[in-house]
Amino acid sequence: MLEKFALLGFGPGGWGWALLQGASITISIALATLPFGLALGLAIALAKRSEKAWLRRLATIYTTVFRGVPELLTLYIVYFGVQILLQQLWVKLGLAGSFSMPPFVAGMIALGMVLSAFSSEVWMGALNSIQPGQREAAAALGLSKAQAFRLVVFPQLMRVALPGLGNNWMVLLKETSLVSVITLPDIMFITTRANVVTKEPFLFFGAAMAIYLFFSLISAWSIGRLEARANRGYAAFGGATR
Incomplete structure (x- = not known):
């Protein structure tokens, strides 16, 4: 039994360093994808509320596609399909050499697109909770639309959206395991x-489970702290926005 656990060690024949490297890649791709996916999701949510009908339709089609297509298929399309298209464009432009998309970048783009589709719904719900009168009051104070969004709307938006975005992060953390199919040496790979x-499947897949669980517990604690911080002022007034 001890000989089996020695396989998880950092000595000769142990896989400890490789597991640490895999864990670092897993958390790195998740952290790199998060801001990209959330920012794109917010942009899509704002597009859905646009006064331009074509922009609303385009945003709706985007979310319908990437919420309905399996994440693994999205990953394959980005890594293989987009890479082939860019390679053909590379050749047509007469550029020397060839174009190759790094697996990390492909994984980040694919997972980010899926995250943006789901997070856009969270952003939409949060945007709908902001009373129109607050924007009108900001305009009355002489704030531009951009300033009103940054100073008045966005702080409230984050407070309302945090629980849903936290769930999106937890899902993203588990979905990073898909990047192993494009040879990115993450935990699953x-x-x-x-x-x-x-x-030794039970030993190593059990180790992978423990690593993912550790990341999830740290994430749940961090999200809880962020929510408590975001709700401090709101709770101080008995849950009413002043």
């Missing part, structure tokens, strides 16, 4: 490789 070499 490393543990699958270790299982093939050692024939």
Whole structure:
């Protein structure tokens, strides 16, 4: 039994360093995807509220597609399909060499597009909770639309959206396991490789489960702290916005 656990160590024959590397790539791609996906999701939510009908339709089509298509298929389309299109464009432009999309970038784009589709619904719900009168009051104070959004709307938006965005983050953290299929050496890639070499599936997949669970527990604690901080002023007035 001790010999099996030695496979998780950092000595000769151990997979400890490889597992740490895989864990760092998993958390790195999740953290890189988060701001991209949330910012794009907010832009899509704002597009859905646009006065331009074509922009609203385009945003609706986007969310329908990326909420309905499996994440793995989106990843394949970005990594293989988009790469082929860009390579053809590369050749047509007469550029030297060839174009190759790094797996990390492909994973970040694909997961970010899926995240943006789901987070846009969270942003929409939060935007709908902001009373129109607050924007009117900001305009009366001489604030531009951009200033009103940044100084008045967005702080309230974050407070309302945080629980839903926290759930989006937890889902994203687990979906990073899909990038192993495009040879990015994340936790799942490393543990699958270790299982093939050692024939110890319970040991290594159990280690992967423990790592994901650790990340999830830290995330849940951090999100809880952020929510408590965001709600401090709101709770102080008995839950009423002043």
